Amino acid sequence: MTGFRVLADSTAVAVAAADRFVETVRDAIEERGAARVALSGGGTPKQVYPLLLEPARRDAIDWSRVEFFWGDERAVPPDHPDSNFGVAYGMLLSHLPGVRPDRIHRMPAEADDLAVAALTLESEMRLGFEARAGELPSFDLIWLGMGPDGHTASLFPGSTALDERERWVVATWAPGPQAWRMTLTFPVVNAARHVLFVVTGADKASVLRRVRAGDQELPAARVSGEMVEWIVDEAAAGGAA
Numbered sequence: 001m002t003g004f005r006v007l008a009d010s011t012a013v014a015v016a017a018a019d020r021f022v023e024t025v026r027d028a029i030e031e032r033g034a035a036r037v038a039l040s041g042g043g044t045p046k047q048v049y050p051l052l053l054e055p056a057r058r059d060a061i062d063w064s065r066v067e068f069f070w071g072d073e074r075a076v077p078p079d080h081p082d083s084n085f086g087v088a089y090g091m092l093l094s095h096l097p098g099v100r101p102d103r104i105h106r107m108p109a110e111a112d113d114l115a116v117a118a119l120t121l122e123s124e125m126r127l128g129f130e131a132r133a134g135e136l137p138s139f140d141l142i143w144l145g146m147g148p149d150g151h152t153a154s155l156f157p158g159s160t161a162l163d164e165r166e167r168w169v170v171a172t173w174a175p176g177p178q179a180w181r182m183t184l185t186f187p188v189v190n191a192a193r194h195v196l197f198v199v200t201g202a203d204k205a206s207v208l209r210r211v212r213a214g215d216q217e218l219p220a221a222r223v224s225g226e227m228v229e230w231i232v233d234e235a236a237a238g239g240a241a
Contacts, residue, residue: 005232006233007234014051017048019057024140024194024196026061036139038141045143058096063098064100067105068093068104069184071152071189073181074109074181075179117171122168122169137188138192140192143198144189144196148207149207149218152197156175157218165186169188170183186223193226194226195227196231197220199231202238
């Protein structure tokens with residue numbers, strides 16, 4: 001782990017995550033003229049999104065220069081309450097000034113043929129990143145959570161997606177929830193300039209200890225890269241700083 005920060009509670013974690021998001025995106029725009037980010041699913045973003053809309057954070061970023069992607073998506077329509085895109089759009093994107101519709105790349109996980117949809121999105125991403133053959137995208141920020149089973153994005157223990165080495169986006173069966181998902185793969189996640197894990201809750205404590213020990217059976221422990229930062233609350237840390 002590149003960095004591991006333990007804060008008092010989920011509220012403090014949300015504030016720190018919002019500040020880190022703004023700092024990372026603003027730095028990317030200053031250095032490269034644009035920022036490409038992949039948003040997280042799960043419950044934690046619902047605490048962070050309202051903080052990003054507070055004027056000081058909202059106005060610190062030129063949102064027209066931000067390109068939005070997602071780490072994973074459930075196989076539901078975009079207006080479904082379980083849609084990661086739907087939550088992000090309703091709580092954040094639709095309220096931000098200057099966001100360009102052509103820079104929002106949701107995962108079409110409601111498609112009848114999920115494998116074809118994943119290939120289509122990957123082709124769109126390859127064009128957007130102007131990637132040559134064999135190149136991987138360089139996300140400025142990939143925001144991740146972690147489940148009590150150690151999964152991150154929709155990279156679940158036992159999933160065939162864990163072994164993917166070439167594809168950027170795949171359809172995958174999630175053994176835990178017994179459902180289809182679409183997810184970014186490890187090669188893409190590990191090529192990011194900055195990966196930010198935001199994790200809260202005592203139900204994550206035992207698995208987080210295993211992740212910190214490098215247990216490769218847990219997908220979250222297999223995330224590596226230029227900078228991997230964890231912001232967790234005391235409950236998730238289990239008392240370990």
